[in-house]
Amino acid sequence: MCKNHEAYNIVDGILSFTDQDHFDSHWEDNYYESIPEMKLNAAERFLQPILKDDASSNSLYLDAGCGDGVHLKVLNDVTPSREGNNVALDISTSALLTARKRDAKNWEFIHGDVGMLPFASDSFDASFSFGVLAYTPDPKKSFSELVRVTKPGGKIGIWIYPKSGGLGGWVFGMVRGLCKLTGSIGTSLISNMIVPVLGLLPTQSKLSLANASWKQCKEVVLVNIAPEQLFFPEPEEIEAWFKDFNLEITSNDKNNPIAIWGKK
Ligand SMILES: C[S@@+](CC[C@H](N)C(=O)[O-])C[C@H]1O[C@@H](n2cnc3c(N)ncnc32)[C@H](O)[C@@H]1O
Known part of the structure; x- marks a missing residue:
């Protein structure tokens, strides 16, 4: 129970801030699978902007829509000396249980919605979301939540598959x-x-x-x-989001679908 007397469930040790539970059957099927090498490589490539600068620091990270934990595993493997309560959030409890099984060192697992993040503003040094915003009902609103919870001067990174013609x-x-x-x-x-x-x-x-x-x-x-609803933007549309929130684009990997990092 929080100080405003709101009560929240804890399921299998995971604090829940939403009564939605999507994509569970998807992740249940993959509970015993390892993460393919190709996915780990793609995750490491996406994370370069924070791995480059923050490798030795104890910056606090948010992985919004962590899925089966590929990014938290890469962050732990590449920077083993880092410490801190980084947060891996997902709307699927099964995804969180799978991610926690991979590597829980330095990570808190939170059941929540990226469209309504249960964190105070200016909380994280870097917030990122890989292949997640496209599944949310209002992707730009979800992006605004990543911006809100990131500290001034912090980094925001997103990866979205673009519209294919x-x-x-x-x-x-x-x-x-x-x-x-x-x-x-x-x-x-x-x-x-x-x-x-x-x-x-x-x-x-x-x-x-x-x-x-x-x-x-x-x-x-x-x-x-499989998802009923998926959003496929043009790269320019996502660049415009960064401008709309006064973020300086610090990395835009043009050889990747849409992989952009900005500074708040
Ligand atoms: C394609 S998977 C990507 C997972 C992971 N980021 C990766 O790179 O492997 C999309 C993830 O977004 C999660 N997701 C979808 N809508 C969400 C929402 N509104 N809030 C939080 N997570 C969400 C799904 O449960 C799923 O784990």
């Missing part, structure tokens, strides 16, 4: 439409059909059956085709 974009739209029509059973069947050809598709993770297990590949396919 041409034939590829059209096929992708068709597949997503088919998933909506056929529900969870149809979506699972479709994802199983895509897994063998995943390596031939222009994915950022470059995951395929040559370097990952069937379940690991299926996880990547499902996050793209």
Whole structure:
């Protein structure tokens, strides 16, 4: 119970600030899977702006939408001497349990919504969200929450898959439409059909059956085709968000989908 007498649940040692629990079945299926090397590499590349500058400091980080914990694992592996109560937040309890199992050193696990972060303003030295804002009902509002909880002078990093045009974009739209029509059973069947050809598709993770297990590949396919609602922006739209919140863009990896870091 907090000082305003609001009561919050603690489930399996994880404090919950939301009664929503999305994406649980997705992460339950992956509880026993390891994190593919390709995903770890992509996470390390995304985190470069904070790994470069803060490697030896004890800056406080927020991983908003931590999923199965790939970014917190990279941060712990690359900077083993860091200490502090960094926060890994997700709307899925199963994701948090999976992430906690990976590496809990220096991390608190919080069940919450990135669209309404349960933290005071100016709390973190860096807040980042990899592949998460696109799933939220109001991605720009979620982004504003990352900005709010970051300290002045702190860093905000986001990764979002952009709108894909041409034939590829059209096929992708068709597949997503088919998933909506056929529900969870149809979506699972479709994802199983895509897994063998995943390596031939222009994915950022470059995951395929040559370097990952069937379940690991299926996880990547499902996050793209299963969600009812997904937001695919133009890169300029995301750059405009940074300007709207008076953030200085400090890193914009043009060879990555949309991977931008800014300073508050
Ligand atoms: C594609 S996964 C990415 C996970 C992780 N960041 C990674 O890079 O592997 C998207 C994650 O966002 C979480 N998520 C979706 N909507 C959310 C919200 N409103 N608040 C917090 N997490 C959310 C999902 O539960 C899921 O773990």
